[in-house]
Amino acid sequence: MKFLKKIAIGVRQLLKDENFLYGIHxxxxxVSKVLSIALIIVILFSLFDLVMILSIDLIATEATGFFSKTLIEIFGMFLNILIALELLENITAYLRRHIVQVELVVVTALIAVARKIIIFDPKQYDKIDLIALAIASLALSASYWLIRRMNQHK
Incomplete structure (x- = not known):
């Protein structure tokens, strides 16, 4: 019986607001540190993959051109790494200040939408998809402008 009483007191202590918030923190x-490590691994593998593809394409050149993949696909790979770096910056900014920086998140989303527009294949997607990307780009651009303007006034 004393054992159950001790457990109940311990649980009550853990559920006090400050202790509970400390545990959540x-x-x-x-989680942020694990995500950072996982993202670093993804970035390194993506970078290795990009370097290998570029090296193979440049070494094994054909008479028709330098790259067997289209430049759009290569640019997409570059932008994937850039987006991953932006995500890593978001996580490290959170670890430093313990707040989500909305400006960084909007910039990352804007880069992701821009990547999708750059690699957009009109044969594979409908025109409405391009219109949706344009609207998303405009909305994110307006959001970024508003956030920057608010930050400048502070």
């Missing part, structure tokens, strides 16, 4: 930090 620790879990958030741990």
């Amino acid at each position: 620790k879990v958030e930090n741990l």
